[in-house]
Amino acid sequence: MYIVSKIADEECNVDTVSLSLDEVYQLSVRVLTSNGMADDHARAIARVITAGQRDECHSHGIYRLLVCVRSLRDGKLVGDAKPQISELSPAIVRVDAGFGYSQLAFEVGSKILVEKARKIGIAALVINNCFHFSALWPEVEAIAEQGLAALAMTPSHSWVAPAGGTKPVFGTNPIAFAWPRPGKFPFVFDFATSAIARGDIELHRRAGKDIPLGWAVDEAGQPTTNPAAALKGAMLTFGGHKGSALSAMVELLAGPLLGDLTSLESQKFDEGVGATPCHGELVLAFNPETFAAGKQADGERFAEAMFDAIVGQGARLPSQRRFEARVRSETKGVQVSAQLYSDVQALIRG
Template structure:
């Protein structure tokens, strides 16, 4: 496959150029470019520059407010809310993060609820940013109703990712970020673009039959991972990142879209934990126990979650990234003079 080699700065500049040329404010464009560049850097291809395609569609055809002014609301000693004003979530998160961190450091645990936001990115950028402050973090969000519940064939849930980060002294954080669907929807779209079949177990077609055809999968329903266990987790994400914070479920987000095919609009819940406050005099021992746990995992030849992503990060920071030429050309075609 023919590829185009780019530096990380070129990826970031390309993202900003695409977004601002389509009418997005510079503050939003820069916040989004950071996470798109991070996705491409870490070889999370379904969350890299590919995402610019749906970002632009959302700007041109959806209800996205490219010049939204997020409103930060101090709700309580342990809670902060940011109304994203129907813009993308990235700027809202950046504005709410300092308040969340301060509350968690003081109280021990704090929550950030982002409402009325469009969300397309992975969740690890959020939890990694919190871990960089010495805090543990948990994040969840629904999406559009693309995923069938266990035992069903009709979409109800979103891909409904869950992300967690644990800070480590002198080491990269322990991080996981995975959809409760069998795979991210962007990965199915990338298979379709590449003319490749998807594995059995990712999706069913519109008639409810198992399919390896990505186009049929996109017209049918995705499946949860782990059968009823993934289905239950998906329902949990719907509830605590939707109704609990007064925002939309994936079913309601799909209705709100009105068939446009834009980025999902809903809410996001992020919780930060301060180990020294919660563990008190046992904090030092707790940190030691955590490191012993990680040593027991890697000591037997297993790997920690996100290790492949961190390895890719090191490669990309020294060598740049390679993007399929056809995708690069599609992204360039989005730029408006």
């Protein structure tokens, strides 16, 4: 079905497959729909999977299809959930994802979020009852493309101990932010408030490698370099008590504020299945034109002077590696391991 070119030049190993971005997208849609996912959900998820593969965030590329299909087959996930939109106020739009994946809920809700923020300067998108596996940068970047700043956060499952403790309470609780830069890639960051992503500990376990001290404690609460012991124990937050405080804020703003689950409650809801976390998400949009009250040009100038002062001393802005990969992928396509490609193709039914 797909034109797959095995490249034999010096850029690639023989065991990789080269795909165009459209091929990644079409493959993703086919895998998901052939496993019973509704077409609108499949397309929304395929868009973020393609973006992940494009930016060489491999854990958010087509690898995720394996996880999605397992959830479709085994989990509580509703593959054809209809997102229900309600306007909570002139500043807040809520989308009940109905226990489907978050992406379609974000797509339909973010259009209204952007309209609201354009009109009154600040607005919030509340997503409730969604299964959430994707990075947050595609979402804040989509809002920044509309000329708005954006802040997004979600809880996950309770894997991370609070500062001063050794038992899991928090999720890995990502927080992402984007600031629009006319004619340039936005300023974007998207990081877990845990010291490291849970997937990185998993990768170390599979590779039989130790993890650094500071990532986790074991079940007895002792610092550990053993990834298996870490996964049974508790991960730690980044930045000590400050990172821990920030992680608690993510829980509160993207959980209880929205009447939705904390990571502890999401873990309970999972009932030991080990599925993708199910909870809420909060996205805020800020319109500089409204906030700056006539001084938006000054604001842009000050922001660019700050970026210049960072880059000018040889430091990097966040997300630059992703943007470099994006430029490459958009002209040359992406490389996927032949094994992964074969595993993904094997998911196609019918």
